[in-house]
Amino acid sequence: MFRKVLMAVAATGMAVTPVHATQMPPLRPALVQRLALTCTAQGALEHGFGDVWTGPSQQVLDPEEGAHNRIEITRTARTQQIYDLSATISYERLPGTTLEDRYAAADALYASLETAIADNGRYENRREGQYGGWTWDVPGSDVTLSLTHNSRVAVTLTCNDHSLEVQHVNETLGNGRVTRPLKPVLELPPPVEAAGCHDPGQARAVTATFMTVAMQALDHGNAASRYSDHLADWWGQQLVDAGVWTKATQEAFVLRGARDPVVIRELRQQMPRAQAMLDAMMAYADADEAGDTGAACTAAVRGLDVIRAITASNETQRNSMLTRYRTEAARLGVTLED
Incomplete structure (x- = not known):
């Protein structure tokens, strides 16, 4: 089983914790509420927009969650400022479950998140998202919240700062002056014999x-x-x-x-x-x-x-x-x- 998970990681880049469940993990209301309330004008998922980030672009969202999950951190090309934060929960590979079970679990999570986002009243101007699903505006900012379910077995919630994304595009195109780059950091565990x-x-x-x-x-x-x-x-x-x-x-x-x-x-x-x-x-x-x-x-x-x-x-x-x-x-x- 883990070999299949490894091949999925190689194909998708998803940071995972090996799963040895024999049934569908239950829907966790606390995680739903955390995600439904996470996107603000300042940032999301315990990260701030505009913060300089030289660490890994993927982190585990919730180690207690039975399904594969990750946070993805996207930064501007040169200045390494965070402008996009997403959380994905995937039921793609869970031993002892049927494909229909996994579809149902992802559908239930998507519906729960959609309801929780609407009920909290924090966001406005709901509309169809550019890549499917729904998009909302965070009032008084250039930040949007998007909820997508493009994969039948995965749900992604994304919080994006549009003004910083424009900066990222300009940096990618080489517009403007080059600023001092920031060295990426990789923290490795101590060597072991x-x-x-x-x-x-x-x-x-x-x-x-x-x-x-x-x-x-x-x-x-x-x-x-x-x-x-x-x-x-x-x-x-x-x-x-x-x-x-x-x-x-x-x-x-x-x-x-x-x-x-x-x-x-x-x-x-x-x-x-x-x-x-x-x-x-x-x-x-x-x-x-x-x-x-x-x-x-x-x-x-x-x-x-x-x-x-x-x-x-x-x-x-x-x-x-x-x-x-x-x-x-x-x-x-x-x-x-x-």
């Missing part, structure tokens, strides 16, 4: 968080790549501002960076690391499905070691790029701010 997996308590601690950490690492890898691109733009802009580069010079320098021997070496090593990471995740899935906590822990330790190697390689590539820019800036008599 494989021998520690013989301790049942330690093995459970390692396996309990492995899949969440693995998905956060994948997200961090994408964020780290964007961060490096933004750094290059930031440093290039400083050299253009100093009058020692033109835009054409900047673009040519970026292209030459593709021949950096350090970057080439590290990229070649990243490919087998990616395969090793996939192998570790599949080994973890097999062991988890078999109920072998020790083997699952061993696979998780191996996977975490690979994540650390990938993260270190990204840092090595970024430092090499910084050295190239600093060397060029020094040659031209400019000191870069980084």
Whole structure:
């Protein structure tokens, strides 16, 4: 079963907690009320619009919820300010249930949320949503609340700040000046030796968080790549501002960076690391499905070691790029701010 969940994660990017239920989880009124009241002009789901966020883009919404669930945090392209927050609950994969059961559970959740949102009177101007479902305005702001049920087995509630979304579009298009980028953060658990997996308590601690950490690492890898691109733009802009580069010079320098021997070496090593990471995740899935906590822990330790190697390689590539820019800036008599 967990192998199927893993493949679903790879396809959808959903942060999950393995589910071993044998029946449909009950509809929880407290969760319904939390979601129905969460969207305000200031933010939602315990996050604020405009807050700088360098952590993972997905979090578990409610660890007590039996169905797969996640919060998704969307940020502006360069300044990393939160502008969109969504919560999704999916009944797609629940052992011991029929497809009709899962349809019914999602329908019931959608209906309960729709009723609770209407009853609380906090939102106005209900209308059909752009992607189906319903959309409401948060009075006195550019914030909207949307409720969608596009998948028969999942429900998503989204709180969006339109003004910050416009800023995100402008940042994506490169409009305006480049601001100092913010380095993404990946918090990894302390290293554990494989021998520690013989301790049942330690093995459970390692396996309990492995899949969440693995998905956060994948997200961090994408964020780290964007961060490096933004750094290059930031440093290039400083050299253009100093009058020692033109835009054409900047673009040519970026292209030459593709021949950096350090970057080439590290990229070649990243490919087998990616395969090793996939192998570790599949080994973890097999062991988890078999109920072998020790083997699952061993696979998780191996996977975490690979994540650390990938993260270190990204840092090595970024430092090499910084050295190239600093060397060029020094040659031209400019000191870069980084």
